């Protein structure tokens with residue numbers, strides 16, 4: 001019974017109710033602020049996180065806020081912040097310098113947050129918002145700082161740059177510090193920057209309200225909270241007493257204290273899928289999925305997460321060349337956009353705005369787009385390369401199903417990586433399987449990919465052999481494009497290399513799932529349109545080339561403890577998940593009996 005209790009605890013999805021029945025006009029806010037929310041932003045009803053956070057912040061408290069992606073955390077701090085600054089007498093002026101500092105991890109999020117403040121401040125023109133972010137001209141930013149910015153939104157690195165080099169930046173008046181995506185801001189590169197920022201604030205030192213927010217606050221953040229928060233209120237929207245098994249986290253409920261996992265809430269209207277794909281058909285599978293969603297059936301809006309800038313660049317040029325051909329049904333050609341950290345700032349801004357404004361299309365990106373971005377009407381999130389942590393999974397899928405809307409996500413895993421499903425389950429995230437065969441069968445809708453098989457069949461009537469032939473036709477097209485000239489061949493090799501490099505960066509506790517030695521180099525090369533694994537890569541990837549594949553399977557067998565799964569690792573088109581599910585159900589039934 002003890003074991004069953006823990007299992008229920010682990011698989012129960014955390015649920016957060018997004019909206020309340022309360023409205024902004026019930027709060028003690030300036031009527032012009034309420035009117036702006038209503039008329040400019042079309043917002044009147046409070047979300048759960050806003051209902052809990054806004055009164056606490058209006059009362060002058062510090063706060064640590066966790067609620068699911070797309071639940072309105074930005075306004076939960078921005079509204080009380082504006083309310084507080086507009087009430088200062090004598091009125092705030094530019095010469096007061098920064099009164100509020102908002103730190104966010106990426107440039108696009110800085111831009112988006114700045115725009116939210118611009119809207120909220122419409123009736124309070126004497127309060128000046130500003131944004132600092134890498135990639136912009138330093139000189140121009142310096143001039144803006146000198147002129148005076150009251151609400152300063154910045155990425156950590158750029159702010160540190162100005163703290164060190166811009167004499168005119170003074171934090172003597174700062175009374176609000178907000179760390180949005182606080183757990184990310186604490187990550188590797190940013191922790192040092194944050195220390196510099198906190199030191200520069202503390203040395204100036206007036207009383208200050210501090211707010212930390214994220215959908216995935218973890219223990220690391222609590223550590224930071226000790227340093228910079230003063231007796232904070234802790235707002236966890238999905239938090240529930242341990243007695244309630246349907247909503248409690250695995251951490252608090254684990255009777256043996258064995259699980260160290262944090263449970264995360266994902267939006268209720270989000271449908272989460274996983275597809276198990278052998279490396280050598282990964283590329284075709286992604287292409288078939290995109291074609292299905294954006295060309296053959298509906299006009300979906302997709303975000304595809306990929307692990308490196310080079311791989312994003314490569315897939316962008318490959319798909320633009322091979323998949324964007326005009327179609328027989330006279331639909332406009334498929335559009336691919338890209339967003340990653342190696343792009344010029346103008347190109348990044350343009351891609352972000354274009355995708356934001358478009359009704360459909362595909363954005364290929366790195367994790368630079370994983371956090372905080374509020375891109376309207378995104379219908380599908382595809383994780384072509386798995387994330388390096390469950391928290392990042394949550395943020396990536398959180399780019400869809402925002403503020404109560406529907407959305408879906410699809411995670412790509414190779415047969416050797418399926419243990420990641422259990423890792424996600426430890427964080428209360430459960431996925432349904434989508435069949436590789438079903439995804440590939442969408443290729444039957446287009447004669448371009450016709451091999452020897454017939455055309456235009458109903459999905460349910462297609463033979464696996466025909467689908468496989470079409471997949472081969474498409475893979476050959478990709479390979480022909482890649483091998484057509486030295487430049488694209490080089491780009492594909494670079495992309496493969498960067499993919500392998502990224503694969504070595506999974507944290508130690510996930511290395512048993514994502515280990516470079518478990519990769520089949522020849523098959524990984526296929527997923528970049530290469531006919532063979534390039535020479536010289538073997539050393540970089542260790543003995544994971546085809547010769548040691550059997551060894552890897554043995555390793556996988558040890559890890560999963562399931563002989564059935566290992567057999568399926570060899571099978572190209574079946575995932576093995578269904579047999580595992582059946583086994584699980586049987587076990588559960590036995591336990592219930």
Ligand SMILES: Nc1ncnc2c1ncn2[C@@H]1O[C@H](COP(=O)(O)OP(=O)(O)OP(=O)(O)O)[C@@H](O)[C@H]1O
Nearest residue numbers: 043045046047069070071072073074215372374403
């Ligand atoms: N009370 C509300 N009513 C209707 N829409 C709202 C409300 N509050 C916020 N929104 C809208 O919901 C969307 C998501 O809000 P926001 O970006 O603040 O979410 P978030 O919780 O910060 O998400 P993430 O964790 O991904 O950063 C935005 O478009 C915002 O304008």
